[in-house]
Amino acid sequence: MKNIPFIIKIAFKPFLIIFLLISVSLIGFSRAFSEIGNLNEERGKAAKNENILKTKLDTLSTNQENVLTNVNYASSFLPGENPALLLLYQLRVSAVGNGLAITNFKVGSETKDANGLMKVSLSLEIAGPLEQIINFANSIKTISPNVWIDDTELSFTGETLRASINVVSYWVPFPTKIPALTEPITSIDVAEKEILSKISTYSQPFFVSLTPMAPYENLNPFGE
Numbered sequence: 001m002k003n004i005p006f007i008i009k010i011a012f013k014p015f016l017i018i019f020l021l022i023s024v025s026l027i028g029f030s031r032a033f034s035e036i037g038n039l040n041e042e043r044g045k046a047a048k049n050e051n052i053l054k055t056k057l058d059t060l061s062t063n064q065e066n067v068l069t070n071v072n073y074a075s076s077f078l079p080g081e082n083p084a085l086l087l088l089y090q091l092r093v094s095a096v097g098n099g100l101a102i103t104n105f106k107v108g109s110e111t112k113d114a115n116g117l118m119k120v121s122l123s124l125e126i127a128g129p130l131e132q133i134i135n136f137a138n139s140i141k142t143i144s145p146n147v148w149i150d151d152t153e154l155s156f157t158g159e160t161l162r163a164s165i166n167v168v169s170y171w172v173p174f175p176t177k178i179p180a181l182t183e184p185i186t187s188i189d190v191a192e193k194e195i196l197s198k199i200s201t202y203s204q205p206f207f208v209s210l211t212p213m214a215p216y217e218n219l220n221p222f223g224e
Contacts, residue, residue, distance in 0.1 A: 080171060105122065
């Protein structure tokens with residue numbers, strides 16, 4: 001730079017400053033455009049999630065009663081825990097309805113099948129006329145929780161017909177995690193609607209709710 005005339009040096013400095021300003025501006029614009037792009041992308045995601053949530057809210061608001069009813073039917077038919085006690089209750093009710101009595105029963109251990117479903121077996125004995133035993137066997141196919149006849153043996157004791165029936169019932173633990181709020185609702189198909197319609201006609205367990213008594217003053221705490 002020693003041989004460069006002084007006037008050129010003086011003129012070169014503004015160009016250098018302008019060049020640096022342009023470079024800084026370009027870098028700033030590049031970053032700004034990048035941020036704008038990111039903001040537009042986030043805004044698009046937010047709008048999409050908003051639409052999904054609105055659709056969910058509209059669906060639940062419109063079908064709230066049907067959804068709750070279908071959930072009750074589905075969870076009653078395929079419970080989230082061992083249904084042995086409920087199953088025994090339902091079998092007793094069905095037996096009484098057909099004029100029979102369960103004379104003996106045995107609950108088996110919990111096992112898991114190849115599909116990952118839990119199941120429990122239950123064996124029982126009933127005695128009575130053949131027609132009533134057949135009616136009982138047919139009736140237990142339409143109760144909740146689900147029950148499937150695995151094996152049946154008939155024998156006579158004098159003039160009394162006895163039936164030893166082995167049944168199984170399935171259950172599966174309910175999910176411990178709910179879907180994300182932004183995950184779209186998957187509507188049930190025609191086949192699933194037919195299944196829900198079918199199990200809605202099944203006999204449901206009857207639960208009794210006891211109202212707790214209000215506290216009261218014991219006027220005679222010593223029982224005299």
